[in-house]
Amino acid sequence: MGAFIFLFLLCVFCFQSKVTYATRCGDAGPEIHYPYQIKGQQQQHKSLPGFELLCKDNLTTIHFPSYGDLVVKSISYDTKNIHLLDPKNCAHHVFLNLNLSLTPFHYFYVLKNYTYLNCSTTLPHPLVEVPCLSASSYHVYTVDPAVPVPGSCDGVKTVAIPFAYSPYLSDKSLGLRLTWHLREPLDNEAAVNRTRGSYKSRNIVIGSSICVFVMAMLLLISMKVRGATRNLHQKEGQLLQS
Numbered sequence: 001m002g003a004f005i006f007l008f009l010l011c012v013f014c015f016q017s018k019v020t021y022a023t024r025c026g027d028a029g030p031e032i033h034y035p036y037q038i039k040g041q042q043q044q045h046k047s048l049p050g051f052e053l054l055c056k057d058n059l060t061t062i063h064f065p066s067y068g069d070l071v072v073k074s075i076s077y078d079t080k081n082i083h084l085l086d087p088k089n090c091a092h093h094v095f096l097n098l099n100l101s102l103t104p105f106h107y108f109y110v111l112k113n114y115t116y117l118n119c120s121t122t123l124p125h126p127l128v129e130v131p132c133l134s135a136s137s138y139h140v141y142t143v144d145p146a147v148p149v150p151g152s153c154d155g156v157k158t159v160a161i162p163f164a165y166s167p168y169l170s171d172k173s174l175g176l177r178l179t180w181h182l183r184e185p186l187d188n189e190a191a192v193n194r195t196r197g198s199y200k201s202r203n204i205v206i207g208s209s210i211c212v213f214v215m216a217m218l219l220l221i222s223m224k225v226r227g228a229t230r231n232l233h234q235k236e237g238q239l240l241q242s
């Protein structure tokens, strides 16, 4: 009986860990479910363009054609917020190149236009060069687009970004929060229904497992009690006979 219960618990445990394992990259990655999907994994819903994630060395990554791969640090499904990290540790390199116009994403922040300048000489204080975009022979700055371009600089691009470079805001993941919107409301509703359905079926499985377990326990207890009363009756009989 004890062995049976042990095996049963093992089964429940395996089943549950299998369900949750399928929705993460590695052990510490963010949970992945609708509208996201791990590319190449068994399809739970029709994959939505832009929402495909990749597992690379236990890291969750997302590919942007305009930039390349970014690491997914976390996903908040209720606030529709995906927090990314640049593997090259250069948020301003991402801001300069990332073009979200053909993706379901936009920045989670209020944006402002800044011009990236590429200068052959350093510019005076308070301007500070973006270290990860600069080298000894050139210096890259983010400036207000209204500022006239100095003679030693080329204007690289004017882009709407969360903030200008500041040495005080040099956290590698700062600013790399995006939010998403879904394009096909009908398809999505069906998919949400399906996700709800899959949660429901998972809950039913877990619920019925617990139910069977409780019943097994009750059976065990009742057998013990019956055994004990039988022993008692036997003892009583022996006492009466003697």
Ligand SMILES: *[C@@H]1O[C@H](CO)[C@@H](O)[C@H](O)[C@H]1NC(C)=O
Pocket: 026, 027, 057, 058
């Ligand atoms: C990924 O995680 C698993 C389990 O934690 C570990 O066995 C494996 O070595 C990891 N792979 C890499 C490439 O880090």
Ligand SMILES: *[C@@H]1O[C@H](CO)[C@@H](O)[C@H](O)[C@H]1NC(C)=O
Pocket: 099, 100, 101, 102, 159
């Ligand atoms: C982003 O891509 C779209 C479409 O390819 C293009 O029209 C737009 O100019 C690009 N934006 C920037 C800032 O490069």
Ligand SMILES: *[C@@H]1O[C@H](CO)[C@@H](O)[C@H](O)[C@H]1NC(C)=O
Pocket: 111, 112, 113, 160
């Ligand atoms: C940035 O500049 C472009 C072109 O002048 C303009 O269309 C856009 O609205 C501006 N974006 C912001 C956030 O100010």
Ligand SMILES: *[C@@H]1O[C@H](CO)[C@@H](O)[C@H](O)[C@H]1NC(C)=O
Pocket: 118, 119, 133, 138, 140, 156
């Ligand atoms: C700045 O210019 C240098 C060469 O002058 C070039 O190698 C570098 O890629 C440029 N950087 C940017 C961000 O445009």
Ligand SMILES: *[C@@H]1O[C@H](CO)[C@@H](O)[C@H](O)[C@H]1NC(C)=O
Pocket: 186, 189, 190, 193
């Ligand atoms: C989703 O489920 C709700 C109720 O559960 C239903 O009214 C709705 O029609 C469903 N949508 C689709 C697209 O199946």
